[in-house]
Amino acid sequence: MSSRSQSPRPGGWSSPGLNTPYDSGGRSSPFTNGGPQNVTWASAQARSAEVKGYTAFAPRNQGFFGKHFRRISTSLPFSYAEKEKLGRGRYPNNKFMQMLNRIGWNLWRMRRSVGVILLIVLSYILFYVTPLHRAYRRSSWFGGGSKYVIILAANQGGGVMEWKGPREWAIERDSVKNKKKYTQKWGYDLEIVDMSTKKRYAHEWRESWEKVDTIRNAMRKYPHAEWFWWLDTNTFIMEPTYSLQNHLFKQLGAITYRDINVYNPLNITHPLTDEYLDPETRSPVGDGKVDSINMLVPQDCGGFNLGSFFVRRSVWTDRLLDIWWDPVGYEQKHMEWEHKEQDALEYMYRNQPWIRPHLAFIHQRKINSFPPGACGDKGDDPHIHYQEKDRDFLVNMAGCEWGRDCWAEMYSYRQLSNRLNRNPWEKFKDWISDSIKARKQSKKQSQKKG
DSSP: OOTTSOOSBTTBOSSGGGOOOBOTTSOBOSEETTEEOOOOHHHHHHHHHHHHTSOOOOSSSOHHHHHHHHHHHHHSOOOHHHHHHHTTTTSTTOHHHHHHHHHHHHHHHTHHHHHHHHHHHHHHHHHHHSTHHHHHHHOTTTTOGGGEEEEEEEOTTOOSSSOOOHHHHHHHHHHHHHHHHHHHHHTOEEEEEEOSOOOSSTTOOOTTTHHHHHHHHHHHHOTTOOEEEEEOTTEEESOTTOOHHHHTGGGHHHHEESOGGGSOTTOOOOSOOOTTSOHHHHSTTTTOOGGGOOEEEEEETTEEOOSEEEEEOSHHHHHHHHHHHOHHHHHHHTTTOTTTHHHHHHHHHHHOGGGGGGEEEEOHHHHOBBOTTSSOSSOOOTTTBOOTTTTOSEEEOTTTTTTSOHHHHHHHHHHHHHHHTOOHHHHHHHHHHHHHHHHHHHHHHHHHHO
């Protein structure tokens, strides 16, 4: 009841304790003649407000904002405890309805958090579905993917010495798909080159030598790229989640070596000790700086392997490619070199001192693991052969066309890569299917015993 409402009785309030005389100033006074007197509800409320430190609540003449906030407070949903009190007795034994009420109330309370989560999930999906992801990976400020180009050798127009069969087409299709998926993920460029027969000069025909000329053409095509990665067709990237930046170039000093004596299957004498050479050339590690590395080459059991190697754009690289492709050297030595361009590079490394300071060797399993059958039938060399437990980056089916089944090896490693890189949902489905199969087998075995 309002403090200004009329008394129900002519003599004052119905409760005698609420009748209070007023002082000379018109204010109610609870003390008259030295003793406590009856007080009104308004005076008691004003006194309580003074003690608590805020003004008294005025039930009338609240203004617009007072009425507005009162409506908001009355329209707010009940808490779960209040709902339970109001609905007590309506569903005395229905725990299911109580659980639904609890869930609904929790969802109502979390409505803002759920909206934020949905916004984050939607933004994440749009980022990976749209070209924003590739633009982010290619940006020099963030991913830096535009600095790397993968050059993939392919015979898209058919074989060199014979036409390709279904298996050769399947190998090429899987290899190209594997490299496209990898470059799209990390924002790299992919240059697929046709290595079918063509004569750069009228007097020569050299297919595998053309990788040198192809690298030079790629450098002209991608003027802003820094590193170029050559890959043969019979290669498969096993771990697409490894970026070149994190896997190689951020730790280049730790995974490379300049001194070939660390692993020297060719028994090359190193370093050169001629007095006319400068100290850097006579040093076994060159200048020792990572920035001076312009070529990364792995070694297998037979020496240099160019099925997977890196070259960097530089003046040194331009000179190397020119001499490497020089038809004069080819005419003089191509009958001696069994492995063609690999033997040519080994010859230049032996006899050209200026090459050694800028060529670094990389541990083979970092970019060029071999399957069993290459460099040993057992496949047990920890420096050369693929190790599943270590999740090696790439497998090169080198020499599979000489007595091995290239398609079978490519297929088996493709399946292994898919299994190793499953997402959590795929792992859960596989776990369910495996458990179902195991249960069926146990039932069959029990039936046979019975």
